[in-house]
Amino acid sequence: MRAETIFTGGRIHTGDPALPRTHALAVSAGRIAALGDAALALRDEGTDTVDLDGGALLPSFGDGHVHPLLGAIGLRGVPVRDCTSVEQVVAAVRDWARRHPEAEWITGDAVDPSLAEGGLFDARLLDAAVPDRPVLLRTMDHHTGWANSEALRRAGYGPDTPQPVGGEIVRRPDGSPLGTLREFGALNPVLALVPPRPLAEQVTALRETTAALAAAGLTWLQDAWVEPAQVDTWLAAVAEQDLPVRAGLALLLEPDGWRERLPRLAADRDRVEAAGRGRLSARAVKFFADGVIESGTAALLEPYSDCPHSHGVANWTGAELAEAVTAVDALGFQPHIHAIGDHGVRIALDAVEAAARRNGQRARRPVIAHVQLVHPDDLPRFAELGVIANFEPLWAQTDPLMTELTLPRLGPDRGSRQYQIAALLRGGTRVSFGSDWPVTRYEPLAGLATAVTRQTPDGLPDGGWLPEERIGLTEALAAYSAGVAHQAFEEAEWGVLRPGLRADLVHLATDPYAVPAGELASIEVAGTWLGGRRTHGGPPGGDRSTR
Template identity: 35%
Template sequence: MASNAPDLILTHGDIRTMDPLQPRAQAVAVQAGRVVAIGSNDAITALANGRTKKIHAGGKLVLPGFQDTHIHLQDSGTGFSSSVNLEGARNIAQLQQLIRDYAKTTNDLWVRGVGWYSGIFGAHNLDRHVLDAAVPDRPVYIYASDGHNAAMNTKACELTGLDASVADPHGGSFVRDDKGVPTGLIYEDAIDWVRARMPKKELDAYTKGVRYGQKLCNKHGITGVLDAMVAERHMKVYRGLEEAGELSVRLRATAKVYPEESVKDALGRLEALRREYRSENIAVHSAKFFLDGVLENRTAAMIEDYSDATGGNAPIMFDEDHLRDLFIAFDAARFQLHIHVIGDRATRVALDRIEAAREINGAWPSLHQLAHVQVIHPDDIPRLRALGVVTNMQPLWARCEPSVTDMALPFIGAERGRWMYPWRTIVETGAPYAVSSDWGVSTLNPFPIMQTAVTRQPAHVAKDFPVFEAQERLNVEQVVRGYTTLAAAAAWRGDETGSLTPGKYADLIVLDRDIFAVDPYAIGETQVDLTLLGGREVHRAEGFAG
């Protein structure tokens, strides 16, 4: 009996297992990285012997580790660890000063920045001359938080060969002045054109980026992620960390499919990635499709034209017949589809093509995902449940802030604005869903995201601050499920993670407060005292004695 004693027990917790068969407990026993028993303090303590490690949770809330199913872990970690963070800039002078100050601290030829807010900066106020004023003699490249916009100074344009003679690439564009000369502002896949002409980072820089990102994940209770866009470089880095025993999150990943690829080439490329990178903790399991861009730069595809004076619309980024063939082929090959949709037309086209694939290949538990779903036509909401399609939602964005009130709502009008981020309506249909961050577009910290999901208001405002579509508020239970059981299912690891159930991995977190009981406006300040990945401690807050 002694040889079967658990390696670790955690007792005196307020454990919410997220397992409906045993929803509450005081203690949990772990052996070889997995939960072996869950129950009362006395029952679990009786299983231990002198070699068993013991953690006293002090009556605090214990949950399964959270899973972020749409995060750019490696790229954002690398960006924030090797570039200037521009998230705090709220005007041109602040943006310039951050870039200017950072240029003095780096020896790299290129001055890089990440995180500028496209709700404030854009074609009306940001161009190469603005960046020249900050750093005129070195190339400057800054990437927006939304991942769909970037900007360069004149030196960077010269070094990459960007001038009036360069045509817009498929799926992207260079903003130009009235003479056709690029202004330095870059949209969508034109960003790839620029990056291909910039110096390449060494793999060590990306390894450092993952270390930075996963440490942040663990600090905030995240034990599993779905990297929302990878290529072979990403997977090489992840595998290297896994083989070194340094990976502290479970990783699923989705690889991008490009509009110009044939079905055969795209499927072959992703099948090779899936074969090559599949282990206990890392796997490529899905195909990523961008069907449109974002409202902020008018590349979101809408059913009806934009409502403001400029009007117009944006196309789907794929030939729609080709997209149908791609969806059918990837679905038949048992890839999950992970589809970026912002406008209501992009969402409808995605659902139409998923439905076509299902009619030909039959239904299977794919849990294909629509990421973002910023605007959806109400007629399409019931189709999410009917087709078993996951809404991968980022609730932090559903609040009154400039990107919503000053840009999106004027672009689409009040009638369509009612169906912007309609999370509760979708959840109450019984459709599958998951909650995520899209870091580095925004924070990866789940607790401000949860608070916004529940309040539909920004943090640190008065409680009477305008609420964005109050009828779409979620409750805490719904958001926690979106980060645990439902996220695990969406990442195709629900059989081994997502709840504290005997046989599953002992991925768990201890919180400094009961987020189910506190004032909703205090959820965002929650701190994680302890994070375990397979029973291994990957984060401990300084003040947690445990």
């Protein structure tokens, strides 16, 4: 056997405890052929050599919870993500509407919910910018919407509209809708009125986004919210040409009429398997157990500290969630459950336990995503039930969302029990990392820095927030690689660098073990390879290699 490509000239971190580091790696036919001196022995005159130039080669990153299509489409509207005040958001809406007179709806994604006091946004501010067309903006967590009066009118929301199941129309003292819509029960009737983007535009947006994700070192994604029409977009994208990533699609299942939707889930899985060209799978089903703490909709066991009459919003009853999870589990799907509050986490664990009891033991690898607040009694249940805890490590810091909205809602005791990554790892829980982009940044290196330091990008607080929950760099890297590969049922394919596995690789310009943890986010991703094919880095149309 000869090597098609050899990587050398830097440190190679394999992620494999049996051989953590080496100095060379050989690739042949898209697979890792050999490591160390055995790799160098496979070089001949036809072998390309990639000089790591003093940097490091690692297993590529995976993202265990991301929304590439949702984010790609949402961010093509009003650019509000970087606005730092309500006034800036309103100005951006006014300017975008002026430049797009043809747009029937004005939409935008990723408003910072901490910009408005209490996360409450007023329709009248948007009315002053656009009085005659509907406007709907979504906060970065996608659980809250900010609508103008025309959007509220078209949805039929008025003073006498009853509160929807699984959502809240926030009202003024006189009963009229304020303009803030919380959770999908309130959001979906408005979203249903927004015209969908043309398929070709969606495919273009998805290609742009997956290229950006590949440039961050990612080769596998869990699209954690896929509706039927979005399956068509993914399939259209892979039919035209290879994407720079592989993806698993988590098909959304909502509480209303869920039993009738099961045949569609199975049919969508089958057509993805048939037409996905080995790049796509659809073996997971997404559930929302609850909302988010910052908007007061995460389901809590005890009332919110700032709202003693409210426990938040459980999108499913415990019994109904258990029945639905058991049903999709019986069909061979992997449950992927959004659960943020301690009640949401508990009913998610209960549902997994019910499925195992009813359907018998198997390697189901259920995922509970976000895991922000867990009751101490429930921590050991993750390992006992084989549940994967998927964290978005960038959230484990004292940013304004945490200090201005979350901590006041939880109070000091519950506030000190958030994102217990280290505690779950110590208890034997399998952990994967993700970004939840477009909620927060998709770059794994930024997430690594936060997981290791529990600090903001400015290095605050000194020593880290809840420092007992900091984890080591090796553990954090594993959560972004081997942990996600395990979640994907692909640990025999990628996640560590070992002969025979797929050559899914990331070249970092600087060895992450050689810099202070606070500087991890600034490391350049010099190259990404999917199955031995470069998807990022190098000169246009070629590879940065020599013969």
